[in-house]
Amino acid sequence: MSPTLIRAEGGIRLTEAETRARASRNRAIALVLAGLVALFYVVTLAKLGLQPPFKG
Amino acid sequence: MTDIGWRQSEIRVSLAEPGDYWRLLKPRVMSLVVFTAFVGMIVAPVHVDPVLGLVSLLAIAVGAGASGALNQWWDADIDAIMTRTRGRPIPAGRVTGEETLTYGLTLSAFSVMTLGLAANWLAAGLLAFTIFFYVVVYSMVLKRRTAQNIVIGGAAGALPPVVAWAAVTGSLDWAPIVLFALIFVWTPPHFWSLALLKSEDYARAGVPMLPVVAGESATRTQILAYSALLFPVGLMPWALGFAGVVHGVVAAVGGVVFVGLAAAVFVTRGGAAARKACGRLFGFSILHLFTLFAVLAGERLATAL
Numbered sequence: 001m002s003p004t005l006i007r008a009e010g011g012i013r014l015t016e017a018e019t020r021a022r023a024s025r026n027r028a029i030a031l032v033l034a035g036l037v038a039l040f041y042v043v044t045l046a047k048l049g050l051q052p053p054f055k056g
Numbered sequence: 057m058t059d060i061g062w063r064q065s066e067i068r069v070s071l072a073e074p075g076d077y078w079r080l081l082k083p084r085v086m087s088l089v090v091f092t093a094f095v096g097m098i099v100a101p102v103h104v105d106p107v108l109g110l111v112s113l114l115a116i117a118v119g120a121g122a123s124g125a126l127n128q129w130w131d132a133d134i135d136a137i138m139t140r141t142r143g144r145p146i147p148a149g150r151v152t153g154e155e156t157l158t159y160g161l162t163l164s165a166f167s168v169m170t171l172g173l174a175a176n177w178l179a180a181g182l183l184a185f186t187i188f189f190y191v192v193v194y195s196m197v198l199k200r201r202t203a204q205n206i207v208i209g210g211a212a213g214a215l216p217p218v219v220a221w222a223a224v225t226g227s228l229d230w231a232p233i234v235l236f237a238l239i240f241v242w243t244p245p246h247f248w249s250l251a252l253l254k255s256e257d258y259a260r261a262g263v264p265m266l267p268v269v270a271g272e273s274a275t276r277t278q279i280l281a282y283s284a285l286l287f288p289v290g291l292m293p294w295a296l297g298f299a300g301v302v303h304g305v306v307a308a309v310g311g312v313v314f315v316g317l318a319a320a321v322f323v324t325r326g327g328a329a330a331r332k333a334c335g336r337l338f339g340f341s342i343l344h345l346f347t348l349f350a351v352l353a354g355e356r357l358a359t360a361l
């Protein structure tokens with residue numbers, strides 16, 4: 001954590017390191033969410049005894 | 057402009073990277089959990105759907121990771137004192153305790169729910185119990201109160217093969233209970249050989265590990281006793297018929313070496329030689345457990361082919 005926030009006239013400005021860290025966390029969350037969608041999709045198919053359509 | 061009254065010290069923006077959140081899961085412990093759970097799964101005498109098997113393993117791994125994160129939330133104060141743990145994300149100041157608590161609880165809920173949906177609710181319940189046991193019983197209750205912390209707490213580390221067996225069979229049997237016993241009896245000599253090497257660290261943090269409260273001599277005796285007990289427990293998979301002769305031989309030879317190294321720890325007191333003996337036992341303990349589980353898996357896969 002960093003107490004490096006600057007109170008500026010235009011509002012709060014993040015430092016470059018903070019922006020970079022936030023972007024990498026956002027990417028990780030997006031990947032995890034996409035992974036969860038895929039996970040529940042394949043679990044549903046497996047529970048129903050089906051094959052994914054791309055397997056024919 | 058209106059001053060809205062923020063002070064610089066009140067507003068903090070996280071510098072945490074995804075890697076910090078990954079480290080909160082204790083990935084090395086998680087890999088051991090995945091391995092023992094995998095063996096618990098393939099030893100089960102049922103056909104395992106590969107997709108559901110993989111998803112179950114993932115859920116068990118995430119559950120283990122969640123309990124690791126919750127443990128780090130609770131133990132942040134002592135982690136900051138011990139040299140081995142002071143670089144962890146919370147003491148290093150990269151993630152707050154509150155963030156870690158939310159992260160751990162969320163992952164716990166998701167892992168239990170996913171295992172319940174993908175496998176069954178017996179396995180999900182066992183996973184929830186494992187997380188509860190590690191976080192509440194071990195971390196919150198036992199760790200700072202009794203020298204038997206890792207003996208009882210070892211149950212949490214021993215449960216993953218039981219959870220995995222339940223995930224694929226929907227029931228319990230003697231085989232997973234024996235695998236549980238194997239890890240449970242293995243845990244004390246494994247951790248105490250490390251605790252003998254790190255006893256000053258534990259003493260500084262106020263953690264009542266056996267060498268700190270009962271002394272090194274009592275610890276060496278206990279290590280020898282548990283190592284001797286591990287020998288027959290290691291032979292049980294073969295004796296009960298769910299492992300083959302190869303496993304029996306490996307368990308017998310490994311068990312003898314284990315007791316031999318524990319005897320060396322018992323006999324060698326003080327100085328560099330004693331530290332070396334502890335280091336050897338600690339290293340071999342990991343190899344021994346890994347080999348016992350790997351041979352079990354190898355035998356089962358060889359029979360299936």
